[in-house]
Amino acid sequence: MMLPRGGDPVIVQNMTGRYGRLHTKLMLDYGTNVAAGAAPGKGGQSVEGVPVYDTVAEAVAKTKATASVCFVPAEYTLAAGVEALEAGIELLVIITEHVPIRDELKLVQLAQAKGATIIGPNCPGIIVPSEKMKLGIMPAPSFSPGKVALYSRSGTLTYEIAGELTASGHGQSVAVGIGGDPINGSTPIQWMDFVQGMEETEAVVVVGEIGGDAEERLARHIEKSGYRKPIIGYIAGRHAPKEKKMGHAGAIIYGDYGTADSKIRALTAAGVRVAKTPMDVPRLVREALG
């Protein structure tokens, strides 16, 4: 996995839609080099002075972009994702919510075959404050450059915790929303490996929630890996009912599978310092960094 550097060209899919327009502007304001848009039938238009092409292939040919931020509606996300990966996009950030599971699986397989990385779907994207690089929809004021890597299954919790960290003087080396769906284009384990390997990172904050066993798997991985940088965790949903989808498609407890308690126990046993509330995260980061 390679992150684009500050100034690298980025494209936006469905740039001419409502969210595409709004976030093209906000990404440009932050300093991201949004170099082209792609939207079928909208070639020749422009958004915020950025040219729009009919296809990703054209946008890539004109700009040499290797990253794309996708705002295409769920019904067409599979087709748009395939188009981007076939056109040579190496980092595909899918913001779209409500993408069917089988479409996500097909995209994951294609990305693996191409050696590409998908972030999302159903996520706020990725931000690297020191590079002024934002591929996504997160509010810039919550984030600041620093040494804490933060990644999460939840968008607004990412902002909330980044905001708390920023307010207490802990900036972020990178912050990623990996997505709230049952299938993530890139997994918590992949992100842990990546952020632990980032030179700028001194501590890692991982935010999970009820549903599935991603945090339990991560805990087993942490036990084996011998990571040296301290890990702080937070899990939302200790008081959530069973068998109910809590907003995110992936946030559901079936029987005893996917409970917050199981995740907190697994992470704690793996040596992760688990915060009880989002507000408690900065204190644990401070303690971990001594």
Place this chain on the structure above:
Amino acid sequence: MRLYEYQAKSLFKEYGLSAPKSILVHDLEGVRGAFASLTPPVAVKSQVLAGGRGKAGGIALVDGASKAEHEAARIFALSIGGEKPASLLIEEGYPHDREMYLSVTLDRGERSFVAIAAAAGGVEVESMKGKVIRKVPVEGIDAGFAAGMASELGLPPRESSQFVKILLSLERLAREKECELAEINPLAVGKDGTLMPLDAKVIVDDNALFRHPEFAKLHPEDEFEGEASRQGFAFVRLDGDIAVVGNGAGLVLSTLDLVGDAGGDPACFLDLGGGAQQDRVEAAIRLVNRLPGASRILVNIYGGITRSTDVAAGIRAVISGGGLKPLYARVSGAEEEEARRMLEGTAVKMYKTAPEAVAAAVKRA
């Protein structure tokens, strides 16, 4: 979306999967009629979406008409995971020696669908011994795949040939109807060696429903859930008295935790979604304001891109309509001070942090 057992079994039928003869009934009169036309013993099965209905007493096996009515009356009065059965499936018993397990389900960690089978089933798949799990390719499986599983399970030839057909049908159903789970538990092995699905559990991928209009009319809608879904809110009704509203699933989930830790009980989970503009905030607060059981409202909004003043304007619009329940709000973000001024002199209480707002809402400060 989970289907009721009778809906799942009718879907099974479309895919050539059999089930014992059964009749769906909605009242005791129906139970009498159904019992008369079936061969006893029969099973009286509550039709609910909550898990664990067997343990909750929601299933009874009976061999006489009066016993059937008696058990039906008892089951109709049950609350199973907070759900009252609106209908019962009266089904002929199937004498059998052994129970197997079979499902096609999503393995989130492996990021693949899997087929899971066990020659000797049980109630909980997690604790089943000798189960066989194989990854199912997205494009589907063939007879060789199914035969391989049968042989790994050590099934005798007569069972194996039936198992292959059943697994092929179940996998095709799960794939074509885009199910997160299609499960037969138990898959009974009859006295004569015939394999018979006795229960059916199907959960359809909500996000794929746009490709499956056939499921649109399957569920009676709760008034509030219907309204919330038309507005594009994620909404779950809970049994407490504090309506919880916020933007972003994780944030609302963590707010429920704060409420629970402070000794309160949420009446609902409402996620406004990303950009919480004035009209959406207004619609959400109007909705929870008339939720029976909710005596007060807690709003927790992390305004990133959302302007606090938009949220305040949405709240003000509801106040002007009158009858707003006590409302405790934490709205952070741009123009926070201005938003606070807009709500000054109203009954709305504003707090700087989520824990403060939660504490006040729980204590009715």
